Amino acid sequence: MRVDVISLFPEFLAQSAALGVVGRAQERGLLELHGWNPRDYAEGNYRRVDDRPFGGGPGMVMLIEPLRAALAAARAADPQPAPLIYLSPQGRPLSQAKVRELAALPRMILLCGRYEGVDERFIASEVDEEISIGDYVLSGGELGAAVIIDAVTRLQEGALNDAESAVQDSFEGDGLLDCPHYSHPASHALGNVPEVLRSGNHAAIARWRRQQSLLRTALRRPDLLDEAGLGKADRKLLAEAVAGLEI
Numbered sequence: 715m716r717v718d719v720i721s722l723f724p725e726f727l728a729q730s731a732a733l734g735v736v737g738r739a740q741e742r743g744l745l746e747l748h749g750w751n752p753r754d755y756a757e758g759n760y761r762r763v764d765d766r767p768f769g770g771g772p773g774m775v776m777l778i779e780p781l782r783a784a785l786a787a788a789r790a791a792d793p794q795p796a797p798l799i800y801l802s803p804q805g806r807p808l809s810q811a812k813v814r815e816l817a818a819l820p821r822m823i824l825l826c827g828r829y830e831g832v833d834e835r836f837i838a839s840e841v842d843e844e845i846s847i848g849d850y851v852l853s854g855g856e857l858g859a860a861v862i863i864d865a866v867t868r869l870q871e872g873a874l875n876d877a878e879s880a881v882q883d884s885f886e887g888d889g890l891l892d893c894p895h896y897s898h899p900a901s902h903a904l905g906n907v908p909e910v911l912r913s914g915n916h917a918a919i920a921r922w923r924r925q926q927s928l929l930r931t932a933l934r935r936p937d938l939l940d941e942a943g944l945g946k947a948d949r950k951l952l953a954e955a956v957a958g959l960e961i
């Protein structure tokens with residue numbers, strides 16, 4: 715997958731993408747990252763990329779022309795079509811379903827705004843999708859771009875080895891929160907590992923894990939539970955777990 719990032723701080727993305735799963739995916743040729751800095755395309759001796767908003771008010775707005783030139787350069791660098799995705803607090807919240815959709819694309823271009831964002835005319839004319847990574851304001855869209863790059867890279871075939879791909883279950887396969895995990899030592903001052911996990915009874919272990927995921931989701935994220943569309947067996951498992959709670 716090719717990802718082009720339009721950002722005033724392309725080195726930020728390069729550094730964060732050089733590590734871990736994303737770094738390895740680049741080495742394996744599973745991911746190709748390219749940065750485009752609007753400042754390289756800003757005219758005039760001040761090479762302006764932002765200016766004050768019409769109508770007054772605080773902050774600065776990113777100007778149309780440097781963005782148009784940076785986007786044109788990115789598109790000219792590779793014939794593959796790609797959606798332009800703008801990271802902003804006004805975007806649609808990112809979800810694993812959206813990550814799966816993006817991960818299936820051959821290419822995407824991520825636009826990272828700074829300041830108060832981008833001139834609305836550029837958004838209206840060029841942006842295909844506006845995405846938010848959560849309801850909070852950051853100093854720039856770069857962290858959102860890094861989140862999307864990480865999340866889509868994990869889903870590229872060959873990006874994760876077996877140990878890592880186990881983490882694919884919650885939020886992905888079934889839309890529920892993950893169950894608790896334990897490792898050595900089996901008994902510890904902080905408590906002991908649940909017996910079922912040491913029983914070797916794989917059916918009982920799978921049942922316990924599913925039940926824990928259901929219970930956790932019900933207690934922490936009932937909104938996800940509604941979306942998960944539980945079947946009869948799951949509802950029975952959950953009822954049994956809830957009955958077992960000493961509340």
Ligand SMILES: CN(C)c1cccc(CNc2ccc(C(N)=O)cn2)c1
Binds near residue numbers: 849850
């Ligand atoms: C209106 N405004 C402040 C603004 C508008 C656009 C971009 C930016 C850059 N900052 C960002 C970007 C994304 C997110 C997110 N939640 O995905 C949070 N902050 C700020």
